Every structure is written in structure tokens, then in C-alpha cells.
Amino acid sequence: KAGVTQTPRYLIKTRGQQVTLSCSPISGHRSVSWYQQTPGQGLQFLFEYFSETQRNKGNFPGRFSGRQFSNSRSEMNVSTLELGDSALYLCASSLARDTFRNTQYFGPGTRLTVL
Amino acid sequence: AQTVTQSQPEMSVQEAETVTLSCTYDTSESDYYLFWYKQPPSRQMILVIRQEAYKQQNATENRFSVNFQKAAKSFSLKISDSQLGDAAMYFCAYRTGETSGSRLTFGEGTQLTVNP
Numbered sequence: 001k002a003g004v005t006q007t008p009r010y011l012i013k014t015r016g017q018q019v020t021l022s023c024s025p026i027s028g029h030r031s032v033s034w035y036q037q038t039p040g041q042g043l044q045f046l047f048e049y050f051s052e053t054q055r056n057k058g059n060f061p062g063r064f065s066g067r068q069f070s071n072s073r074s075e076m077n078v079s080t081l082e083l084g085d086s087a088l089y090l091c092a093s094s095l096a097r098d099t100f101r102n103t104q105y106f107g108p109g110t111r112l113t114v115l
Numbered sequence: 116a117q118t119v120t121q122s123q124p125e126m127s128v129q130e131a132e133t134v135t136l137s138c139t140y141d142t143s144e145s146d147y148y149l150f151w152y153k154q155p156p157s158r159q160m161i162l163v164i165r166q167e168a169y170k171q172q173n174a175t176e177n178r179f180s181v182n183f184q185k186a187a188k189s190f191s192l193k194i195s196d197s198q199l200g201d202a203a204m205y206f207c208a209y210r211t212g213e214t215s216g217s218r219l220t221f222g223e224g225t226q227l228t229v230n231p
Contacts, residue, residue, distance in 0.1 A: 033217050043206065043221040056218050088158060094217050104217055106152075106160035 002027065004093050004107035012113045018079040021110045025072050025093030031055075032074040033104060034066060037088040046089075049074050078112075086114045117142045119209050121222035128197045129230050135182075136192045136225045138207030144168075148210045149183070149190045150219070155203040163205070166190065194227075202229045 005024045013019050025032050033056075034046040045058040049068035066076040072093075078085055088111050092104040118141045128134035140149070151163040166174045166183050173181050178195045194201055207222040 031217050033219075035219075042223050043219075045218050045220070048217050058218075090160060092160075092217070092219075102217070103150075103162060103165060104219060105162065108157070108159050111158075 004091055004105055006089075006091050006107040006110050008110060009108065010111045010113075012115065013081050014115050015081055015083060017081050018077060019081060019112060020075055020077045021089055021091075021112070023074045023076075023091030023093075023107060025074070025091075026105055029093035029095055029105075030072050031094045031102070032068055032072065033092045033094075034074070034076050035090040035092065036060075037090060037109070038084075038086070043090075046076065081114045083114050085112065087112060117144075117209055117211060117220050119207055119220050119222040121205075121207055121225050123225045124223070125226045125228070127228040127230060128194070130197055130199060132197055133193060133195045134197055134227065136194075136205050136207075136227070138190045138192070138222055140188050140190065140207075140209050142188070142209065142211065144211045146211075149181075150208040150210070151179070151181070151192045152206045152208060152221075153201075153203045154206065154224075160206075164192065197229050199229050199231060202227055 007022045031050045033048040037043045048056040052068045063079045068074045088109045090109045091107045094102040094104045120139045147168045149166045153161045153163050164176045164179050180193045182191045204224045204226050206224045208219045
């Protein structure tokens with residue numbers, strides 16, 4: 001079974017631009033979560049989607065948004081990019097939201113650099 | 116809010132030796148899960164081991180085992196017979212009950228070096 005895939009793997013943008021990152025979960029997985037990883041702040045939870053609905057949201061400004069499609073694929077969007085948005089963005093999928101006992105499996109990440 | 120603390124930013128071990136990575140957490144919940152993830156230079160987060168809080172028995176996965184002390188809120192990872200491929204950043208993570216969904220709270224990480 002294929003793992004979690006994320007596209008693109010690397011991205012360079014300039015301040016003020018917007019960016020969209022994509023995540024395809026493991027087949028059959030319906031929950032997708034996003035995390036931001038930076039050297040200064042570590043790994044921080046952005047949001048989680050299940051059945052096209054945002055279930056949980058971390059403490060990030062409204063410039064960060066996401067959505068999930070009917071096939072469980074998810075996108076996250078960052079508008080008006082700032083230098084501090086440079087980070088590794090990780091996507092994780094799990095089987096279902098019905099129980100938190102399902103393990104999350106991570107994708108390889110998208111490395112975003114904002115110049 | 117739940118917090119996870121890894122007090123060892125860096126650790127090193129000789130190949131074939133045993134090393135223990137520490138993790139403590141703070142929570143008022145009674146039902147939760149704890150995880151150790153490994154992140155090698157490729158940056159791919161890989162699940163190493165997980166522990167259910169309601170289980171008293173410590174989880175083991177081949178050369179990896181945990182020492183779960185619920186009362187002390189401690190969750191350490193022991194790697195036996197260390198191999199060069201074990202070199203990576205190790206993150207301890209916590210997940211609480213249904214209200215938080217799949218949200219993971221991570222520690223700061225411990226960089227493990229394995230010396231040949």
C-alpha cells in the first residue's frame with residue numbers, strides 16, 4: 001500500500017505570495033492532519049480534516065487554511081507569505097476519526113522557503 | 116494544555132550498545148496515547164513505538180522498548196543493540212482523547228548519534 005504523498009517536495013516563494021500544498025493520504029485513510037516544523041518552534045499542529053470537515057485547528061493565524069476533498073486528499077493554503085512561514089510542512093493520515101486510537105502516518109513533507 | 120518535554124537535546128551511543136531517551140509529559144487526562152517517532156535526515160517521520168495509557172505493560176517493538184511510568188508521567192525509549200541506522204532525531208508525542216481528534220503534541224526532540 002502506498003504511503004502518504006505530498007507535493008511539491010520543495011517550494012520557493014517570495015513574501016506576500018500565496019502557496020498551496022497538497023497531501024494524498026494512505027488509501028482508506030479518512031483523517032488528514034497538517035503540522036509545521038521549524039527549528040525555533042519545533043513541530044506544531046495546524047489543523048485536522050475528516051470527511052471534508054475541519055475537526056481541529058491549532059493556534060495559527062487565519063492566513064493558514066485548508067480543505068479536504070471527497071477522496072480524502074487535502075490541501076493547505078498559506079496567503080500573504082511571511083519569512084517566518086519558511087518551514088517543513090508535514091501531512092499525516094490516519095484511518096478514521098471515530099477513535100483516537102488510530103496511529104498517524106506521515107508523509108515526506110514539503111519544504112517551503114520564503115524569500 | 117498538554118506539554119511534552121524531552122530534556123536531552125543530544126545523545127550519543129556506541130554501535131551495539133544500549134541507550135535510553137527520556138520524555139516527560141503533563142496532562143490531566145486519564146486516557147491517552149504516547150508515541151515515539153523517528154526522523155532521519157530524509158525528514159520522513161517514522162513511528163517507532165506507541166503506548167496506550169490504560170495498559171500497564173510496557174510496549175516493545177524488536178530492539179525498541181519503553182518504560183512507561185504513568186504516575187510519574189514519564190515515557191522513556193530504550194534502544195538495544197544500537198545500529199548506525201538508528202541515528203536520527205527522536206520525538207516523543209502525546210495524544211489525548213476524542214475531543215482532540217488526531218492532534219499530536221510533540222516534544223522538542225533528541226538528536227541521537229550512533230558511533231561506529
